[in-house]
Amino acid sequence: NAGVIQTPRHKVTGKGQEATLWCEPISGHSAVFWYRQTIVQGLEFLTYFRNQAPIDDSGMPKERFSAQMPNQSHSTLKIQSTQPQDSAVYLCASSSRDNNERLFFGHGTKLSVL
Amino acid sequence: QQQVRQSPQSLTVWEGETAILNCSYEDSTFDYFPWYWQFPRESPALLIAIRPVSNKKEDGRFTIFFNKREKKLSLHITDSQPGDSATYFCAASAAQVVGQLTFGRGTRLQVYA
Numbered sequence: 762n763a764g765v766i767q768t769p770r771h772k773v774t775g776k777g778q779e780a781t782l783w784c785e786p787i788s789g790h791s792a793v794f795w796y797r798q799t800i801v802q803g804l805e806f807l808t809y810f811r812n813q814a815p816i817d818d819s820g821m822p823k824e825r826f827s828a829q830m831p832n833q834s835h836s837t838l839k840i841q842s843t844q845p846q847d848s849a850v851y852l853c854a855s856s857s858r859d860n861n862e863r864l865f866f867g868h869g870t871k872l873s874v875l
Numbered sequence: 876q877q878q879v880r881q882s883p884q885s886l887t888v889w890e891g892e893t894a895i896l897n898c899s900y901e902d903s904t905f906d907y908f909p910w911y912w913q914f915p916r917e918s919p920a921l922l923i924a925i926r927p928v929s930n931k932k933e934d935g936r937f938t939i940f941f942n943k944r945e946k947k948l949s950l951h952i953t954d955s956q957p958g959d960s961a962t963y964f965c966a967a968s969a970a971q972v973v974g975q976l977t978f979g980r981g982t983r984l985q986v987y988a
Contacts, residue, residue, distance in 0.1 A: 794974050804919070804964060804978035817975060852918060854974070862907065862973045866918035 765867035767853050773873045774843045782838040782870045786855030793836045794864060795828055796852040804852075810836060843874045878902055881965050881979035889987050894952040896982045898965030901946070905967035909976070910939065910950050912961045919964060923950070955986045 766785040774780050786793045795807040808818040810830040818828065825843075830836040840847055850871050854864040878901050888894045898908075909924035925932040925939045925948070932939045936955075941948045952959055962983045966976040 792974055803980045804966075804976075806975055806977070809972070809975060817972070856974050862909070862924060863921045864911075864919075864974050864976070866920065868918050 765853055765855050765865050767851075767867035767870050769870060770868065771871045771873070773875065775875055776844060777842050780840045780843050780847075780872055780874075782840075782851050782853075782872070784836045784838070784853030784867060785834060786836070786853070787857070787865055788834070789857060790855035790865070791858040792856045792861060793830060794854040794856070795836070795838050796854065796866075798850045798852055798869070799848075807838070807851075840872075843872070845874045848872055848874045877980075878905075878977045879965055879967050879979040881963075881982050883982060884980070885983040885985070887985045887987065888955050890955060890957060892955050894955050894959070894984055894986070896950040896952075896963050896965070896984070897947070898949065898979055899945075899947045900967050900977075902967070902969075902977075903946075904969045905977075907968045907973045908939070908941065908948055909966050910937075911964045911966060911978075913964065913981075914961045922963070952984075955984075957986045957988050960984055960986050 768783045792811045794809040797805045806820040808828045813830045825841045828838045850869040852869045854866045880899050882897045910922045911919040912922045913919040923934045927943045930941045936953045938951045962981045964981045965979040
């Protein structure tokens with residue numbers, strides 16, 4: 762079991778560029794969550810999917826951020842026109858149907874917007 | 876308004892001492908309270924969790940004490956070890972989606988040998 766896999770580990774973009782972050786949940790897990798971690802704001806919930814369907818995106822900034830889960834093996838978080846304040850570690854987590862209380866986090870993608 | 880608050884922001888104890896990390900919350904609909912720990916350059920991992928039907932949850936050296944009336948909980952780490960040095964996050968969620976967590980800002984624990 763390789764755990765939750767996130768790619769890339771680090772991404773540097775220029776202001777105004779697009780960034781796409783990838784997440785491969787643990788095989789068989791039914792729920793996928795995206796969180797963002799910064800020194801200032803801490804860990805913040807962004808969005809989640811259950812059985813590939815988007816359930817709640819209440820934590821997502823309404824503009825420029827979007828998330829998809831086209832199949833059960835991966836999810837993407839896309840940030841358009843990146844801004845310096847988007848710089849953060851973006852964490853993906855998954856949980857199983859049998860034990861939905863335990864989130865398994867990936868190592869995160871550190872996004873740096875210059 | 877911060878829904879989940881933690882104190883202290885940082886804590887230093889000596890090996891063998893008991894570390895006490897505090898947490899409080901605002902939302903009465905919260906009914907699942909996990910603690911996650913995070914080591915430097917690692918991702919958060921579930922340490923221990925409690926539901927309000929209990930006022931205490933123990934797992935080895937780690938114990939959660941829960942006070943529903945005051946909306947407070949605390950994590951006690953007995954016989955602290957240098958390997959316990961990490962940032963501890965208190966989190967909370969409502970019943971419907973336990974994975975949709977509201978995290979506190981964390982307590983950074985340093986245990987000296």
